[in-house]
Amino acid sequence: xxxxxxxxxxxxxxxxxxxxxxxxxxxxxxxxxxxxxxxxxxxxxxxxxxxxxxxxxxxxxxxxxxxxxxxxxxxxxxxxxxxxxxxxxxxxxxxxxxxxxxxxxxxxxxxxxxxxxxxxxxxxxxxxxxxxxxxxxxxxxxxxxxxxxxxxxxxxxxxxxxxxxxxxxxxxxxxxxxxxxxxxxxxxxxxxxxxxxxxxxxxxxxxxxxxxxxxxxxxxxxxxxxxxxxxxxxxxxxxxxxxxxxxxxxxxxxxxxxxxxxxxxxxxxxxxxxxxxxxxxxxxxxxxxxxxxxxxxxxxxxxxxxxxxxxxxxxxxxxxxxxxxxxxxxxxxxxx
Numbered sequence: 001x002x003x004x005x006x007x008x009x010x011x012x013x014x015x016x017x018x019x020x021x022x023x024x025x026x027x028x029x030x031x032x033x034x035x036x037x038x039x040x041x042x043x044x045x046x047x048x049x050x051x052x053x054x055x056x057x058x059x060x061x062x063x064x065x066x067x068x069x070x071x072x073x074x075x076x077x078x079x080x081x082x083x084x085x086x087x088x089x090x091x092x093x094x095x096x097x098x099x100x101x102x103x104x105x106x107x108x109x110x111x112x113x114x115x116x117x118x119x120x121x122x123x124x125x126x127x128x129x130x131x132x133x134x135x136x137x138x139x140x141x142x143x144x145x146x147x148x149x150x151x152x153x154x155x156x157x158x159x160x161x162x163x164x165x166x167x168x169x170x171x172x173x174x175x176x177x178x179x180x181x182x183x184x185x186x187x188x189x190x191x192x193x194x195x196x197x198x199x200x201x202x203x204x205x206x207x208x209x210x211x212x213x214x215x216x217x218x219x220x221x222x223x224x225x226x227x228x229x230x231x232x233x234x235x236x237x238x239x240x241x242x243x244x245x246x247x248x249x250x251x252x253x254x255x256x257x258x259x260x261x262x263x264x265x266x267x268x269x270x271x272x273x274x275x276x277x278x279x280x281x282x283x284x285x286x287x288x289x290x291x292x293x294x295x296x297x298x299x300x301x302x303x304x305x306x307x308x309x310x311x312x313x314x315x316x317x318x319x320x321x322x323x324x325x326x327x328x329x330x331x332x333x334x335x336x
Contacts, residue, residue, distance in 0.1 A: 010151070011133065011147075011148045011151050013131055014131060014133065014148065015148075015151070015152050017091055017115050017117065018047075018091060018117075020089075021052065021089055021090060021091040021115075022052060022053060022090075023052060023053040023054075023055070023086075023087070023089060023090040023091070024043065024044075024047040024052050024053070024054050024091055024093060025055045025056075025081065025084065025086075025090060025091070025093065026040045026047070026054065026055065026056040026057075026093045026095065027040075027056075027057065027058055027079070027092065027093065027095065027097065027103050027107070028040050028056070028057070028058035028075075028095065028096075028097075029058060029059075029094075029095075029096060029097040029102040029103055030058070030060050031060055031248075031278075032058055032060065032062070032066075033096075033170065033171070033252055034066060034166050034167060034169070034170025034171065034205065034252070035096050035140045035141050035142055035168075035170055036058075036096040036097070036141070036167075037062075037063075037069055037167075038066075038069060038142050038163045038164060038165070038166035038167030039095045039096055039140075039141045039142050039145045039163070039164070039167045040056055040095050041056075041070050041071050041072065041160075041163035041166075042142070042145050042149070042160045042163040042164050042167070043056075043093060043095065043145065044056045044071040044074070045070045045071055045157060045163065046154065046156070046160060048071070049154075049157065050154070054074075055076065056071060056074060056075055056076065057076030057078075057079030057104070058075070058076075058077065058079060058103070059077075059078065059079070059103065059105065060078075061247075061249075062075040062077060063249030063250075063252070064247060064249070065205075065209075065249060065250070065252070066166070068204045068208075069163055069166060070157075070159035070160075070162075070163060079104050080104065080105075081104055081106050081109070081110065082106050082109070086111055086114050087113070088113040088114070090114050091115045091116075091117060092107075092110060092114060092115070092116045092117065093117045093119065094107070094116065094117065094118050094119070094120075094128075094129065095119050095120070095141055095145075096119075096120055096121070096122075096140075096141035097118070097120060098120055098122035098124055098125045098126065098299060098300075099124075099125075099126045099299075100126065100128050107128075115130045115131065116128070116129045116130045116131070117130075117131050117133075119134075119141060119145070119148070120133075120134045120141055120144075121134065121135055121136055121138040121141050121143070122134070122136065122299070122300060122301065123136035123302075124290075124294075133148075136301075137181070138179075138183075138184075139168065139171060139172040139177070139179040139180050139184040140168050140170075140172060140179075142163075142164045142165075142167020142168045142171065143167075143168055143183070143184055143187050145164055145167065146164045146168075146187050146190070146191070147187070149164075156194070158194070158195050158196070161191050161194045161195060161196050162201060164187075165188070165191045165196045166201065166205060168184065168187060168188060169188075169201065169205060170205060172184055173256065175188070177303065177304070178284070178303055179301065179303070209250070210246070210250070212244045212245040212246035212247075212250070213246045213247075213250035215244040215246065216236065216241065216244045216246035216250055216251070217250070217251075217254060219236065219240050219244065220234045220235070220236050220240075220251070220254055221234065221257065223235060224258060224261075226261065226264060227321050227324070227325060228324075228325045229263060230263060230265050230266060230285065230328060231264065231265075231266040231267070231268070231287075231321070231324050231325065232258035232259070232261050232264045232266070232267045232268070233258075233267075233268045233269075233270070233317060233320070233321060234254075234258065234270070235269070235270035235271070235313060235317060236251065236270070236271050236272065237272045237313060238272045238273070248271070251269070251271060251280075254269055254280075255267050255268070255269035255280040255281070255282050256282060258282070259282055259284065265283060265284050265285025265286075265287070266281075266282070266283045266284075266285060266287050266289070266324055266328075267281070267283070268280070268281050268317075268320050268321075269281075270313060270316055270317055270320075272313045273308075275310070276309060276310045276311075277308065277310075277311060277316040278306065278308055279293075279298070279307050279308070279309060279316065279320065281293055281300075281304070281306060281307070282304055283302075283303045283304075284303060286328065286331040286332075286335075287327045287328050287331065288303060288305075289301070289302065289303050289304055289305040290305040292305070292307075292320070292323060292324060292327070293305035293307040294307075295323060296308070296309055296320075
């Protein structure tokens, strides 16, 4: 296994492996977001263009808000690799997935002859691929995908560029998050020069909410509260989805709304699931999202992370609130 972050020969090994393979199995992580789906759509479109057999799927359902991405109708939820006839001409591509646990459940039983390409931008990536390209300096996996495709030098359809733009824009907060760099903007400029329309993409990405999704958002925001003057919290229960008729993927950007509150530098959004409470964290102050997520066995980027708590919802909220306030007080004390 390649132990370094980025492959020592850049993308060359990936290009060779993908060129030689006749079948690409493209994996999106649990609760797939715009970065995971945009990156995968780009790969799936390129694979079909090159005459490869393409299988694209993941452990969860495909969120309806991203149905505009090319190839989305072919996405296979609850994908089991064991159900596929894998051979030495198959290659598995895991995108935007920091750990095996966030991928399909049988990822760890791949035949030894099948290469696993791990392409990601999370600093806590477990480096589980036979080949790994992990670049935490990238704003998104989509940014890496564009650099890879550009180096490959193959002609690209507009659907590929739009998919990469979706990955880029959603994961860097429409170029507002701190992960946005000069390179991020240069990649965006190249996509625009290739024909991508920012106005069209904004409409596709942001202006596709349903009434049930808006009602669900209203429920969550009505519960929001601020603790310690700097941290905002809110939550949704299982029955909230049933009552509003909204799908769970409608919550993807909701945690960001909490950071719009004046003086708030930390946000936590809790969603009650069947076996646990899923928590999305965002930060822009002295307490980082990733450090809090790691305490509870999660991870992610310094300012955008997540975790799961095997607790009742009320206990999960209280435990998180207590820890965040404690860390905040410690930072203020050490700064004095």
